[in-house]
Amino acid sequence: MSNIIAVLSNKNHQFTTPQRLKGGLYLTGATSLLLLIATISGVQGQRHAIKTVGENSTPSIVTAQRLKDAFAGMDANVANELLVPAGQNQDAVKGYEERYQKAAERLVAAAENITYGDKERKPIETMQLGLGNYIAKIQQARDFHARGDTNAMLVAYRASAEVMDKTLLPAADELDKVNIQVLEETYTDQKVAANNSLMLILISGAALMIVLVGMQIFVSQRMRRTFNPMLLAATTIALAFLTYTTGTLQSAAENLRTAKEDAFNSMHDLRQARSAAYIANAAESRYLLDPVFANNYEQAFFxxxxxxxxxxxxxTVETIAAAYNSQAQKVDGFKGYIADELNNITFAGEKEANLASLVTLDKYLAIDQQIRQLERSGKHQDAIALCVGNKPGQSNWLFEEFKTANQKTFDINQVAFDKAIGQGFSNVDGFEIKTGIAVGMIALLSFLGLLPRLKEYSN
Structure with a gap:
């Protein structure tokens, strides 16, 4: 700033006072324009990142995981239906229809939220075609089951299982992968861009402040006026706007970080855990349904x-729960989606709900061991009854308990995610207009402040 003041106040300089005043106006205009461009660019970049995380990628990622839930749930229910005589497991029939309805709704939702072209469109089309093929083969298995033709039923069911395992579930994973990649790239790029934008805003804002203060000092020294009210007002607005802008962009960046790192990362782990649980639940039923491939299904379950x-x-689950309840940040060797989520606890009630899902999963595994012991000891019907049972202490009842605890944890993070995204949008809402008004006022006040001084030299 001292250099600018020296140039403006040096009487031996080749420029006249009016020329220096006009030069000050030009510098004010240039630095104001730079501040305008830097601010709008930073705001638009931040808004794009919030939109990508909050509206484009995350809904598609959650939809992809829910599609996996729906597909695996259909498979588990139809396996439970086929484990008992036709018409004797209406809960499984109803569960299959509910899961099918969810799959159809989510395929529509996925198609309506295509943002990244063929990368999303192709896995969605694959799921649409594959679902029709799967349903046709399941109906064949049901028809053979109703006729009492177990061998033909198993052949048809194996064909449907192949569609499930090699087409539907991989396509849902691909849809998830596409959106995860975009989300991660956008978030990473925006963190760098936000820092660069903030630096440019601070530099351009500081340059504008230096020019305004320099002009104020020049006018005070050259024209013996203590203060130029218009320049003082312009300087005040510039300082206030710079402070407000940096604070707002930092707040938007923090809201985006909360949404992505604190909430979404946990949401994704939880949905992955839920999908894996659905697939395991289906594998447990397949283990009893198709003895030829029982070992394969047992491996898939575990x-x-x-x-x-x-x-x-x-x-044990008890020692892990005790460790986290005693404020431990991490348990060495504890792995999996639940562990990842427990290592990212941020919100009230999140830890308790997630630990509840871990405890319930442990109980579910204990029942699964009973199912396998019964099957190995020749008590096939008892194993089936425990597997498809919905009463307290039975396999499907505990599976529902796990889903409930998992959903509670997910909902806590979803609320936090929605709040952070909403606040992020609120941070940058209408900021281009605010920037234009503020910068316009600075330029206008500077002009009005120096215009009378210029007129003095024109008379």
């Missing part, structure tokens, strides 16, 4: 359970 929670040697 593989998906390990994705949800893997308890390290020497630990």
């Amino acid at each position: 593989s998906n359970i390990a994705q949800i929670a893997q308890i390290p040697h020497g630990q």
Whole structure:
């Protein structure tokens, strides 16, 4: 600033006083324009990131995971239906229809939220075609089951299971992957861009302040006026706007961080856990339905359970829960989606709900062990009854308990996510207009402040 003041006040300088006043106006205009461009660019970048995270990618990611839930739920229910004589498990029939309805609704929702072209469109089309093929093969299995033709039923069911495992579930994963990639890239890029924009805003704002203060000092020294009210007002507005802008953009960035890192990351882990639980539940029923491939289904069950929670040697669910309840940040060796979520606890009630899902999963696993012991000891019908049962202490009842605890944790994060995204949008809402008004006022006040001084030299 001292250099600007020296240039403006040096009487031996080649420029006249009017020229210096006009030069000050030009500098004010230039730095104001730079501040305008930097602010609008920063605001628009922040809004784009909030929109990508809050409206484009996250809904598609959650929809993809819910599609996996719906598909695996259809498979588990139809397997439960086929485990008993035709018409004797209406709960499974109803569950299959409910899951099918959810799958159809979510496919429509996914199609209505296509943002990234063929990358999203192709897996959605694959799911649409695959679902029709799956339903046709399931109907064949049901028809053979009604006729009492077990071998033909199993052949048809295996064909449907192949569609489920090799087409529907992978396509849902692909839809998830596409949107996750865009979300992560956008969020990472925006963190860098936000820092750069904020730096440019601070530099351009500081330059504008230096020019305004320099002009104020020049006018005071050259024309013996203590203050130029218009320049003082312009300087005050510039300072207030710069403070407000940096604070607002930092607040928007923090809201975006809360939505992405605190809420969404947990939401994704929870949906992944739920999907894996649905697939495991279906594998448990397949284990009893198709003895030829029982070992494969048993491996699939434990593989998906390990994705949800893997308890390290020497630990139990009780010791892990006690560790987290005693404010431990992490339990060494504890892995899986539940562990990832427990290591990202942020919101009130989140830890308790997630620990409840872990405890329920442990109880579900204990029942699964009973099912397998009954099956291995030749008590096939008892194993089926425990597997498809919806009474307290039975497998499907505990599965529903796990889903309830998982959903409660998810809802806590969803509320926090929606709040953070809403506040982020509110931060930048109409900011271009506010910027234009503020910068316009600064330029106008500077002009009005120096115009009388220029007129003095024109007379």
